[in-house]
Amino acid sequence: GQQLNQSPQSMFIQEGEDVSMNCTSSSIFNTWLWYKQDPGEGPVLLIALYKAGELTSNGRLTAQFGITRKDSFLNISASIPSDVGIYFCAGQADSSYKLIFGSGTRLLVRP
Amino acid sequence: GAVVSQHPSRVICKSGTSVKIECRSLDFQATTMFWYRQFPKQSLMLMATSNEGSKATYEQGVEKDKFLINHASLTLSTLTVTSAHPEDSSFYICSAVATGDSYEQYFGPGTRLTVT
Numbered sequence: 001g002q003q004l005n006q007s008p009q010s011m012f013i014q015e016g017e018d019v020s021m022n023c024t025s026s027s028i029f030n031t032w033l034w035y036k037q038d039p040g041e042g043p044v045l046l047i048a049l050y051k052a053g054e055l056t057s058n059g060r061l062t063a064q065f066g067i068t069r070k071d072s073f074l075n076i077s078a079s080i081p082s083d084v085g086i087y088f089c090a091g092q093a094d095s096s097y098k099l100i101f102g103s104g105t106r107l108l109v110r111p
Numbered sequence: 112g113a114v115v116s117q118h119p120s121r122v123i124c125k126s127g128t129s130v131k132i133e134c135r136s137l138d139f140q141a142t143t144m145f146w147y148r149q150f151p152k153q154s155l156m157l158m159a160t161s162n163e164g165s166k167a168t169y170e171q172g173v174e175k176d177k178f179l180i181n182h183a184s185l186t187l188s189t190l191t192v193t194s195a196h197p198e199d200s201s202f203y204i205c206s207a208v209a210t211g212d213s214y215e216q217y218f219g220p221g222t223r224l225t226v227t
Contacts, residue, residue, distance in 0.1 A: 035218075042115075042204050042218035043155070088154060097143055097208045099216060101154045 006089055006102030013079055014110050021087060021105040022073040029091035032065050032072040033099065037086045046087075047074070079109050113139050115207050117219035124195055124226055131191045132222045134205030140185035141207035145216065146178075149202040161188040185210065195226040 006023045013019060023032070031050055035043035047058050049065035049072060056063055062075045072091075076083055089102040114137040124130050134144055142163050147155040159180055160168040167180035179191040188207075192199055202223055206216040 033215075040202075040221065040223070042117075042206075042221045044218070045215065048215060096160070097216065098145070098157060098160065099206075100157075103154050 004089060004091055004100055004102035006105055008105055009103070010106040010108070012108040012110065015079060015081060017079055019076040019079055019083070019107060020073060021089075022071060023089035023091070023102045024071040025091060025100075026070070027093065028069040029093050029100075030069070031092035032063070033090040033092070034061075034063050034072070034074045035088045035090060037088060037104075039085075043088060076107075079107075081109050081111050083107060084109050113207075113209060113217040115205065115217045115219040117203075117205055117222050119222060120220065121223045122225070124224070126196055126226055127194055129191055129193045130195055130224060131189055132203055132205075132224070134188045134190070134207070134219055136186045136207045136209070136217070139207075139209040139217075141188075142185065142210045143208045144182060144188040145206045145208075146180060146188075146190050147204045147206070149204060149221075151202075155204060158190075192224065195224070197226045200224055200226045 004023050004025050033048050034046045037043045047056050047063040052069045053067050054065040060077045087105045090099040116135045118133045144161040146158045148158050149155050157170050158173045161180045161182040163182045163185050169175045182188040202221050204221040206218045
């Protein structure tokens with residue numbers, strides 16, 4: 001089945017630093033989504049990307065839908081302690097709404 | 112905004128018993144809902160697609176007789192874990208797609224199931 005490779009697996013950074021994480025796939029996706037999950041809660045949508053090449057921002061977050069439709073990245077600028085959590089990419093390949101999730105990036109921010 | 116609730120948030124049950132988890136879309140109608148399972152420090156794994164008024168579609172490797180899904184209305188889907196065993200202990204999360212909306216899935220807060 002389709003799989004998403006997400007990296008890095010974890011990051012421990014200093015407050016104020018920028019963060020970058022990415023996902024790659026061996027197959028094409030029509031939609032890329034980035035979620036954040038706090039412990040014991042469901043994922044919350046951060047950014048949705050619908051077109052190849054699309055670059056979208058949401059506050060300090062910026063994400064891009066790769067031109068090949070097989071990859072996406074998420075950048076977080078000027079990290080703050082509340083950015084701590086697990087970030088997941090997810091791809092949607094067809095019109096069935098089904099999502100394939102990446103393995104997650106655990107972000108820790110040192111004040 | 113679109114809100115999805117799950118009940119209960121936590122449940123502990125004895126091995127061999129059945130547990131029902133509810134997923135509700137509170138302020139929108141959802142023709143399609145999804146059920147995911149998440150083990151500690153792992154990603155979300157899709158278990159099944161729940162469609163209102165029809166049978167659920169299960170992902171490969173998910174036992175449909177063990178994980179019963181009922182999507183009886185446009186705002187409610189239920190997942191029943193039958194004859195639960197300790198290895199069924201996990202975090203179960205549902206999501207819902209608003210009827211006629213874009214591709215966005217709205218996630219519930221999850222249900223922590225512990226089978227003793």
